[in-house]
Amino acid sequence: MNTRVPVVALLALVAVLVPGAATAQQAPPRHSLWIGFGLGGGRVEHWSDQSAAVSRTTVTASLRGGLTVTPALRLGLEINGWGLETSNPNDPARGVTVNETLVIAQVYPWPAKGWYLKGGLGWGGYHSNHANDWGSRAFGAIALGAGYELRLGRNVRATLAADLARGPLGSVDNLVTTSTGRRFRGWDLILGIQYH
Numbered sequence: 001m002n003t004r005v006p007v008v009a010l011l012a013l014v015a016v017l018v019p020g021a022a023t024a025q026q027a028p029p030r031h032s033l034w035i036g037f038g039l040g041g042g043r044v045e046h047w048s049d050q051s052a053a054v055s056r057t058t059v060t061a062s063l064r065g066g067l068t069v070t071p072a073l074r075l076g077l078e079i080n081g082w083g084l085e086t087s088n089p090n091d092p093a094r095g096v097t098v099n100e101t102l103v104i105a106q107v108y109p110w111p112a113k114g115w116y117l118k119g120g121l122g123w124g125g126y127h128s129n130h131a132n133d134w135g136s137r138a139f140g141a142i143a144l145g146a147g148y149e150l151r152l153g154r155n156v157r158a159t160l161a162a163d164l165a166r167g168p169l170g171s172v173d174n175l176v177t178t179s180t181g182r183r184f185r186g187w188d189l190i191l192g193i194q195y196h
Contacts, residue, residue, distance in 0.1 A: 034074065035065035036159060038192025044082040044098050046126065046169065049181035059083050060188040062161075064104065068196065071111040078102045078120060080143070080163070082186055087129065095129040098184050100141045100165055114149035114157070124167040126182055134172040136182055141167030149194065159192045 042060045047053035060083075066076020081099030088094040102120030109115065124141035128134065147161030169182035 032196065033065070033067055034076070034194060034196035036062075036192050036194035038062040038159060038161065038190035040188055040190035040192075042082060042186055042188025042190075044084070044184060044186030046084075046098055046182065046184040048169075048171075048179045048183070050179055056082075056084055060190060062188075062190050062192065066104070072108045074106040074108075074116075076104050076106075078104045078143075080165070080188070082188070093129055093131055095127070096133075097125075097127045098169065098186070099125045099127065100143065100167070101125070102141065102143055104143070106147075114151070116147050116149070118145040118147065118161070118163070119143070124169045124184060126169040126184075132177060133179075134174065134177055136170030136172050136179070138168035138170035138182075141165060141184075155196050157194045157196075159190075159194050161190050161192070163188050163190070 038061070040060050040062075041057065043055060043057045045053050045055040060081065062078060062080045064076055064078035066074055068074050079099065079101050081097050083097055085094055085096040100122060102122035104118055104120035106116045106118045109117065120143040122141055123137050123139050125137040126135055143163050143165040145161055145163035147159055149157040149159050151157050164187050166185035167183070169184055171180040171182060172178065173180055
């Protein structure tokens, strides 16, 4: 029996596993509080019982932060939004957004790597500065996403995230406007910076 084959196989396995373990130990662990901000683009579609779906590709922004429970799990809050019409200080009647305020969980399947999966549940909101329209909010918005963190410094990381979201936006029924059963769905791709 040739004993060189098992020895060579064992040495090859050690050569593959040991550098990976050393790299994993060198990566700084995620710890304590964290905060992140990002800008990007995406597409959102919104509609109600009285109006047909309107879809728009637009700018998106995200602000999130929270607590690192373990190196593989982060919990936090996220505010994410799509700008449908830009605000204008010279015209206060301009400005429409669809946004969500979520409780999120980020799971890192391989804690030493930068990849993560994200899920969130919270409120969807529709905000309008138009005189003949009213904003509304409702619980039940959900978001699912994935992202990657690239270490820039000891506690600073660049992030790239992609999210899918959908949910209710609430209803308005008053003397000015009637818009019931508002809903949305959208996606975004956001490049951000994160500090922990």
